[in-house]
Amino acid sequence: MNEVSTLFDAEFLRKLEYLKLVANRMVPGHLRGEHRARKRGTGVEFADYRPYVSGDDTKDVDWKAYLRLDKLILRIFDEEADLPIYFFVDASNSMAFGDPPKFDYARKVAAALGYIGLLNLDRVSVVGFSNGVSDQIAAKRGRNQIWRIFRFLDRMEMTGETSLERAFKTFFGTKRRRGLVVIASDFMDPEGYEPAFDFLRMFRHDVFNVQILTPEELKPQLPDEAMLVDSENGTSQRLRMSPTLIAAYKTEMEKLKTGIESYCSRYGWGYVQTQTPIPFENLIIRIFKQDRFIR
Amino acid sequence: MSFLALTFFQMFLLAAATFGVVSFLYWLKPPPQRVTVPSTFIWVRVMQERKRRSDFWRWLVSLLVALAIGLAIAAAIGKPVIEALSGRARHIAVILDNSPTMLATTSSGDTRWELALAHAHDLLNEGSPSSEFMVTDTCGQLPATGFVSRRRALELLDGIEPCLEDRGKFLEGYAFSTQHEDTEVYFIGDGVLVRDIPDSVQTISVFEPSDNVAITAFALRPVPAEPTRYEGFLELSNYSTELKRVAMQIDGAGGASGQRAVTLAPGQVLGEPVDIDNFLSGPIRVLIDSPDDAFALDNVAYTYLAAPRRVETVLVTRGNAYLETLLDLDPRVALEIVAPEDYSVPEGDGDIPGLYVFDRFAPEQRPVAPVLLFRPTGRVWLPAPAGVDLRDFSLAGVTSDHPILSHVSLTDVVVERAARVDPGKHEVIAGTAAEPVLIVGENPLRWAELTFDIADSSFPLQAGFPIFLANAVTWLTSTDVVSAALGRFTVQARVASVTDGRGNEVPTRSLGDITAFNPEAPGLYSVRTADGELVVSANLLSPKVSAVNASAFAGESLDAGRVDYLTGSVGGGEPWLALILVALVLLLIEWWTYHRRMTV
Numbered sequence: 001m002n003e004v005s006t007l008f009d010a011e012f013l014r015k016l017e018y019l020k021l022v023a024n025r026m027v028p029g030h031l032r033g034e035h036r037a038r039k040r041g042t043g044v045e046f047a048d049y050r051p052y053v054s055g056d057d058t059k060d061v062d063w064k065a066y067l068r069l070d071k072l073i074l075r076i077f078d079e080e081a082d083l084p085i086y087f088f089v090d091a092s093n094s095m096a097f098g099d100p101p102k103f104d105y106a107r108k109v110a111a112a113l114g115y116i117g118l119l120n121l122d123r124v125s126v127v128g129f130s131n132g133v134s135d136q137i138a139a140k141r142g143r144n145q146i147w148r149i150f151r152f153l154d155r156m157e158m159t160g161e162t163s164l165e166r167a168f169k170t171f172f173g174t175k176r177r178r179g180l181v182v183i184a185s186d187f188m189d190p191e192g193y194e195p196a197f198d199f200l201r202m203f204r205h206d207v208f209n210v211q212i213l214t215p216e217e218l219k220p221q222l223p224d225e226a227m228l229v230d231s232e233n234g235t236s237q238r239l240r241m242s243p244t245l246i247a248a249y250k251t252e253m254e255k256l257k258t259g260i261e262s263y264c265s266r267y268g269w270g271y272v273q274t275q276t277p278i279p280f281e282n283l284i285i286r287i288f289k290q291d292r293f294i295r
Numbered sequence: 296m297s298f299l300a301l302t303f304f305q306m307f308l309l310a311a312a313t314f315g316v317v318s319f320l321y322w323l324k325p326p327p328q329r330v331t332v333p334s335t336f337i338w339v340r341v342m343q344e345r346k347r348r349s350d351f352w353r354w355l356v357s358l359l360v361a362l363a364i365g366l367a368i369a370a371a372i373g374k375p376v377i378e379a380l381s382g383r384a385r386h387i388a389v390i391l392d393n394s395p396t397m398l399a400t401t402s403s404g405d406t407r408w409e410l411a412l413a414h415a416h417d418l419l420n421e422g423s424p425s426s427e428f429m430v431t432d433t434c435g436q437l438p439a440t441g442f443v444s445r446r447r448a449l450e451l452l453d454g455i456e457p458c459l460e461d462r463g464k465f466l467e468g469y470a471f472s473t474q475h476e477d478t479e480v481y482f483i484g485d486g487v488l489v490r491d492i493p494d495s496v497q498t499i500s501v502f503e504p505s506d507n508v509a510i511t512a513f514a515l516r517p518v519p520a521e522p523t524r525y526e527g528f529l530e531l532s533n534y535s536t537e538l539k540r541v542a543m544q545i546d547g548a549g550g551a552s553g554q555r556a557v558t559l560a561p562g563q564v565l566g567e568p569v570d571i572d573n574f575l576s577g578p579i580r581v582l583i584d585s586p587d588d589a590f591a592l593d594n595v596a597y598t599y600l601a602a603p604r605r606v607e608t609v610l611v612t613r614g615n616a617y618l619e620t621l622l623d624l625d626p627r628v629a630l631e632i633v634a635p636e637d638y639s640v641p642e643g644d645g646d647i648p649g650l651y652v653f654d655r656f657a658p659e660q661r662p663v664a665p666v667l668l669f670r671p672t673g674r675v676w677l678p679a680p681a682g683v684d685l686r687d688f689s690l691a692g693v694t695s696d697h698p699i700l701s702h703v704s705l706t707d708v709v710v711e712r713a714a715r716v717d718p719g720k721h722e723v724i725a726g727t728a729a730e731p732v733l734i735v736g737e738n739p740l741r742w743a744e745l746t747f748d749i750a751d752s753s754f755p756l757q758a759g760f761p762i763f764l765a766n767a768v769t770w771l772t773s774t775d776v777v778s779a780a781l782g783r784f785t786v787q788a789r790v791a792s793v794t795d796g797r798g799n800e801v802p803t804r805s806l807g808d809i810t811a812f813n814p815e816a817p818g819l820y821s822v823r824t825a826d827g828e829l830v831v832s833a834n835l836l837s838p839k840v841s842a843v844n845a846s847a848f849a850g851e852s853l854d855a856g857r858v859d860y861l862t863g864s865v866g867g868g869e870p871w872l873a874l875i876l877v878a879l880v881l882l883l884i885e886w887w888t889y890h891r892r893m894t895v
Contacts, residue, residue, distance in 0.1 A: 096333075220332075228331075229330065230331075231331050237335045253337055
């Protein structure tokens with residue numbers, strides 16, 4: 001643990017223990033991502049009947065029903081599955097801003113939620129992304145894996161621009177099991193969040209979005225005339241500040257938030273917005289309180 | 296290009312310095328502060344939204360501005376009339392009195408004519424830009440043809456000049472109201488020579504009482520008893536309201552001169568003989584001077600003293616004792632009697648006599664000498680016969696101011712038979728135009744025709760006949776000096792050259808068989824034609840013109856006029872100019888917003 005003391009220091013670990021207690025009290029069930037599998041088959045829990053068709057395994061035929069009804073009827077069982085949780089941590093350059101930086105905040109959130117997931121014996125994957133997948137750690141199960149995840153998160157570095165869609169397409173381009181996708185990002189994607197979310201919907205993942213912003217992003221403090229330089233792509237925008245322009249910016253930020261929120265609400269996804277000065281443990285508790293995260 | 300305050304080089308330096316300072320201040324403007332932000336993504340969206348909205352408004356404003364510019368220019372091309380802005384469209388006819396009395400000076404130092412022009416300019420600036428104007432005068436310089444624009448009317452106004460001829464009158468033929476019912480007709484004048492103004496015409500008076508002492512007559516005539524001697528006659532008139540002391544200066548050829556001073560009561564007319572015995576042949580000028588005289592044209596008069604001489608006279612007759620005897624008795628006449636069949640045209644210039652007297656005869660061609668005719672035979676150069684002879688009539692009551700009939704009484708003259716002729720445009724000094732008895736003409740050589748044979752009348756038996764004959768000889772042989780009024784003079788010649796008393800060429804106009812020129816100032820003018828030389832003494836010498844205070848507007852104050860014609864609707868600015876200005880301002884606004892969009 002000494003190796004990762006810069007980010008996940010003793011203070012963080014104490015908060016993690018606290019969250020563990022809170023989680024035990026507030027999360028009696030499972031995280032929402034731990035779904036019963038839709039796949040019918042080899043499980044032991046009866047699910048349903050259906051008519052027999054050629055090719056079905058005859059060992060599942062309900063012979064007692066055949067005797068009573070003179071029809072071949074197949075017994076169907078739910079297949080038990082441990083479904084994965086995918087943590088997507090935004091590692092683009094825009095995450096470097098804030099105090100603490102948004103990137104640190106996102107990593108702590110991922111670490112804390114990952115820890116909770118591992119405690120619940122979920123299979124946890126962590127992905128760093130910017131303009132694609134920058135780094136990832138394969139799915140891990142068991143509480144002992146938390147140190148690997150800490151180390152992975154600690155080593156993660158920021159680079160490039162934000163492209164949610166490209167990251168998801170890269171990651172989910174290979175066969176992945178359906179599960180819970182947790183995204184910790186500022187969602188400052190010039191291409192917008194909608195194409196990325198639409199892509200996730202195709203795979204019927206459950207999604208929980210954590211939008212991390214700095215207070216300066218919500219209430220910009222800029223000189224009267226400024227040349228704004230984009231930290232991700234270096235482009236600049238010359239502006240003459242005015243109250244109406246600031247108001248328009250705030251409106252646009254609010255539109256971004258309400259846009260993401262309404263999208264998530266429409267498809268039963270979770271969403272929280274936080275600011276970097278808010279302690280991350282408070283955010284976690286807020287997340288726990290959301291029924292969209294806990295089943 | 297020049298500048299009033301600075302030299303060109305100083306102005307160049309100032310412009311360069313201004314350019315440098317302004318450019319430096321712009322260069323000094325600090326660049327915007329560079330601020331690195333997580334992402335300009337939201338800002339870009341804001342700007343796109345604002346740009347979308349501002350583009351719409353810009354498009355809308357630009358459309359409206361472009362429409363306004365286009366409509367303003369279109370409206371300007373149409374030169375709209377907005378009465379509220381530029382006054383009512385009016386039809387104004389201005390009749391300017393440009394008779395000679397308008398040259399009288401007023402107390403302001405301006406002449407009546409200059410005051411009239413100022414009033415006319417005011418009138419022409421009345422009304423809206425679409426108002427139309429007619430400008431005319433009382434001397435016929437500018438006929439009333441039709442309504443024209445303000446600019447054209449002002450040009451026409453500048454072309455009118457005071458007329459020196461005493462023929463100013465209000466022309467009833469002006470049909471101002473026939474073109475536009477709302478025509479306002481204004482007469483601007485002094486009411487002296489043009490008085491009978493119709494009631495429908497609004498008058499603006501420029502009359503102001505003025506002092507004027509005038510030479511109203513100046514003539515030389517031979518002394519009856521001594522035909523080779525001449526005496527001068529001068530008439531002075533005081534038209535002022537005050538007693539005037541007048542200094543007279545008479546100058547003649549060879550340095551002869553004389554001075555006198557007389558005092559004239561208001562309205563007094565003084566006839567004065569002028570002693571010219573010591574004067575040599577040549578020009579004579581009379582100049583008068585009186586205090587505060589407002590009218591200069593009548594302060595000088597010219598005449599020409601012809602050299603007394605014997606006249607070679609050819610009497611062509613078949614025998615006429617009266618004529619032969621009386622002409623022979625005249626000391627100025629060197630008589631030669633010729634029968635009609637012996638008459639011939641002299642071959643050389645030196646053989647031309649000074650006078651022909653044709654008794655019941657006329658040659659086919661006009662002689663190159665003055666001619667006195669008694670019942671001539673019909674010739675093309677003489678008044679044409681016009682029917683049967685006149686018979687048995689009396690000349691009682693016939694009077695004339697013509698020199699030929701000076702001191703000649705025709706009261707007892709009875710004529711048994713006379714030719715009936717058409718005088719044409721020649722002057723009839725006895726009889727009527729239909730039944731002329733004595734006709735005179737100048738073309739430029741003088742001639743006189745008595746339409747009857749003196750043997751068919753009692754005229755030779757009258758006491759006036761010798762005087763008539765002496766007068767005729769005098770008038771006919773003094774053809775080298777002709778008195779004329781100022782303004783216009785015509786001579787019977789296709790081509791003539793005219794010089795004034797200083798030898799300067801005077802412009803002439805050829806009008807078919809006659810040549811005209813304008814004596815614009817009192818003086819002697821020398822006219823040369825193919826037939827010879829003529830001296831014209833042009834003078835005002837008109838009591839009617841010199842009476843500059845005999846105004847129909849007397850008693851009215853100067854400038855007040857009889858109407859207050861300035862309505863206040865002076866069409867100062869024309870709306871189309873304002874529209875062009877609006878278009879320019881809108882263009883500037885559009886230009887400014889174009890540049891503003893670069894920084895938002």
